[in-house]
Amino acid sequence: MIENFDMSLVDWSRAQFALTAMYHWIFVPLTLGLAFIIAIMETIYVKTGNPEWKKITKFWMTLFGINFAIGVATGIILEFEFGTNWSNYSWFVGDIFGAPLAVEGIMAFFMESTFIAVMFFGWNKVSKKFHLISTWLVAVGSNLSALWILVANGWMQNPVGMKFNADTARNEMVNFWDVLFSPTAVNKFLHTISSAYTLAAIFVIGVSAWYLLKKLNVPFAKKSIVVASVFGLITSLFTVMTGDNSAREIVRDQPMKFAAMEGLYDGSKGAGLVAFGIMSSTSENGNDNMKDFNFKLEIPNLLSYMAYMDGDAFVPGVNDVINGFTDNDGVVHPSVITKIEMGRKAIHALKTYKQAQKDKDANLAQTSLDELNENFKYFGYGYFDDPYNTVPPISITFYSFHIMVGLGMWFLLLFTLALLFVYKESIVSNKWFLRAAIWSIPLAYVASQSGWIVAEMGRQPWVIQDLMPTLTAVSNIDTTSVQITFFLFLTVFTGLLIAEIKIMLKQIKLGPNHGGH
């Protein structure tokens, strides 16, 4: 059935969404984390009354403002792109997906934009306390906006709290709380924001390290490092913890994604974790997506332990998911062939139901409705012929996951060392560390983007897990239009990114004594 779809339209729509989402995500994590770091700094200022802390707060606030603006610019498009480029998706799940976006606007965006004005323009107009509360509300507001969009994303990975309505041909929400508190959504939110805080902490440490290397603004830089490394250590530990929870949740709800993250083709009991691996150019059974490993460093039993807190538990691989398996909770997962058959039955039943309604054939309508409900769970599989088309791109998922985890471990060490050197008062003399801290800034961005690549590439070919393949979600528009807008976005966003980086670097060079301009 795939041949019925315009794959070039699907690919360009995906490319455009990936481009705009990745650009947006360059700016968002820094906003999310820096907002809290600034709030903490300002709290210290208000508590101690030391004007040095006010200067520190204002400096990081200037960088926050520059970054925030471009985050807003790249964010607006994402909300509307669901409609412009994923029109069928917008209808099929809009009844559930739209609500978090609206709540985000009402609850979070107004809070952000109101108090950001007080934060920037209120220094001489409102009391210290009022100003401090405003700064905290900016942090809360920006993180609330992350909550709602991540709830929406979590729902796509693990659709819960809804029922398919054949009359409207869409999924409809039946339980708001199930959507909001789904474990996938909760984990996704916590993991994403804590990783964002970690990125912001690295940013602050890296910039401060540059000052220390240049012997500029030394007291300022040291103070900033103290705040950022304590903050970063806590948040990176939390990132590890929530990542771990996510993994346990993914192995249950998206076992195919989990297998791809680990490059696990054939599952086993007591599965080992690939700590490091390089894939070869040859592939198993001629399947290009399933490359053999040239080299892998495996820690025995750890994957089973990570997935089920039991070193001997069975972890399914790609082939197991394809052929069907019974998981450790005793749940039977049918083979993909069976799922394809069920999906086809569901699609066919929906068509029959619609026709029966037109013909006013109540009996046929009822039987087809029953058949639809019985098979709806695997509705999306009905669009596939080859079970291996339901496997995500493995090597990119595998590498992105390992890059993210590896860098995460390095960041944990970085914060610990920073605190240690600050405590020993030797941070200025440890030049290697300062250099490493500066280089960690781009690495933090690499880790953050990799995380999203795992989340989004790893769940392909689904836009809604098991229910809607990406290829059926697109708008019915011509590919050329999408190609044109893709390049327009590429040009505009790259132009703005260049400006943002140059402005940021200039502000950093000018330093905290410059007063913003």
Added chain:
Amino acid sequence: MFENLSHLALQQYWWVIDSLLGSILVFLMFVQGGQTLIYRLGKSDEERTLLINALGRKWEFTFTTLVTFGGAMFASFPLFYSTSFGGAYWVWMAILFCFIIQAVAYEFRSKPSNVWGAKTFELFLFINGLLGTILIGTAVGTFFNGAEFTVNELNQSKWATPYGGLEAVLNLHNVALGLTVFLLARLLGSLYFMNNIEHEAIFNRSRKQLLYCGIPFLVVFLFFAIRLLVMDGFAVDAETGTVSVEAYKYLHNFLAMPVVLILFLVGVVLVLFGLIKSYLAEKYTKGIWFTGGGTILVVFALFLLAGFNHTAFYPSNADLQSSLTIQNASASHYTLTAMSYVSLMVPFVIAYIVWAWRAINNKKLDLEELRNEDHLY
């Protein structure tokens, strides 16, 4: 509370909320209008900086309202969202590009090493003010004049022309609404400057704009309004849901809903009062509140006119029966109920916006304040 309301009542409630958001958005477009007047009203760099900073402290409200309007439309009338955005691709993309470039323009304009130069970011503001308003107005015009789409039995939509919605500019009535919104935004922008900036020359130049923009505004607005009253509209049969063309439909709607007519007329009077009084009186600064309030009432009434009294709010010219109504395009009863509870937060949101702004905006912006400001646009 909300769960006991009928689906139709919830649909109407949400149409009212979306209409309110849309009308507040048009009022807040004084930011866009003001952006097109920067070089007309500011004759020196210092004056232009003053104008840009006066707008820069408010632009995010307009932007946030636009985003919330989009989100609320998606949540409450997802079929409109999927049909219009996915079909009128080029119209919406053009609007979005206008707003993308605005979002960075304030923050980057006066920063050193901004690569593209202050003039580029000022041009971004101008484009946003000019095209953003005209396109949004033109797009809303299709609520009355119809658009070119079809919707199949699975509610999947397809645009019937290859122009992605840009064909809306071929309809004079749509364009008249676009120009009306643009000129109104300029008028509101002028009134905002008169209210918000302490600078005599800027005040006087803004006042003159009330005449220069006011006359063409009246011409296009009257054309739009009169044509609206005499044109055919898209009626929905309450029983069958069948859509048909009805002569004088919008006039009938006004007569069937006198409250809407009163809102509209009071709005028009307020808009004109604010403009005329500000132009005639020498030092009058409160015009923005009258014209702004009037704008909200007029736009609100127009939205109600488009969606209520058995009217298709997004008619299809390509296939009449594909037309969208607040009933066939809406979210489910459950989702609308859940969203309605969220909507109870709106008064609270408005309250803290007013409270925060009163705290930091209690005096007019002047050059003196800008000289001492370290967050400058």
